[in-house]
Amino acid sequence: MNAELPELPYQYNALENSISEQVMEWHHDTHHAGYVDGVNSAEEGLSEQREAGDFSDTASLLTSFTHNYAGHVLHTLFWNNMSPDGGGEASGELRDKIEEDFGSYENWRQEFEQAAKSASGWALLVYIPREDELHNVPVDDHDEGAVWGAHPVLSLDVWEHSYYHDYGPARGDFIDNFFEVVDWSHCEQVFDRVSG
Numbered sequence: 001m002n003a004e005l006p007e008l009p010y011q012y013n014a015l016e017n018s019i020s021e022q023v024m025e026w027h028h029d030t031h032h033a034g035y036v037d038g039v040n041s042a043e044e045g046l047s048e049q050r051e052a053g054d055f056s057d058t059a060s061l062l063t064s065f066t067h068n069y070a071g072h073v074l075h076t077l078f079w080n081n082m083s084p085d086g087g088g089e090a091s092g093e094l095r096d097k098i099e100e101d102f103g104s105y106e107n108w109r110q111e112f113e114q115a116a117k118s119a120s121g122w123a124l125l126v127y128i129p130r131e132d133e134l135h136n137v138p139v140d141d142h143d144e145g146a147v148w149g150a151h152p153v154l155s156l157d158v159w160e161h162s163y164y165h166d167y168g169p170a171r172g173d174f175i176d177n178f179f180e181v182v183d184w185s186h187c188e189q190v191f192d193r194v195s196g
């Protein structure tokens with residue numbers, strides 16, 4: 001595997017009303033890039049250990065891969081599930097499924113916000129194919145609390161590097177403003193793909 005840092009699908013200042021240009025730059029160019037580098041160096045180390053038949057550092061390399069790859073996957077979704085043309089509410093089949101599984105859209109959103117306020121990492125809306133069900137999942141770090149077999153449809157990064165420079169401790173304001181830039185059309189595309 002050779003992980004690559006994806007380009008942002010918009011300019012650094014495109015989400016300025018919700019996330020500052022400075023935070024977007026740091027977050028993408030330093031933090032996400034660091035996870036990509038972490039994936040590749042863990043892969044390199046594992047490859048070297050396999051070739052040498054020396055597995056003395058394997059456990060730490062495997063843990064490093066999991067941490068960094070989970071970060072890479074979730075950041076990639078995060079960038080793509082926001083847009084300067086975002087906001088509003090889910091529609092189409094995703095909207096119908098949210099209403100079916102959570103009782104109402106408002107119920108879903110309140111539950112998601114609780115996940116986002118409590119997590120030490122991420123809040124995710126995931127689809128679990130084997131149950132044909134959506135769930136909100138709070139994740140610590142990038143992977144603690146992950147649900148096996150679930151596909152993230154919407155991700156919100158609530159690590160402090162994601163909002164503290166712009167909002168200080170007012171994480172709730174960041175969450176409110178995140179919803180102003182959610183690209184529901186992207187979420188609907190992901191949902192269509194993983195539920196089809």
Ligand SMILES: [Fe+2]
Pocket residue numbers: 027031075157159161162
């Ligand atoms: Fe992040």
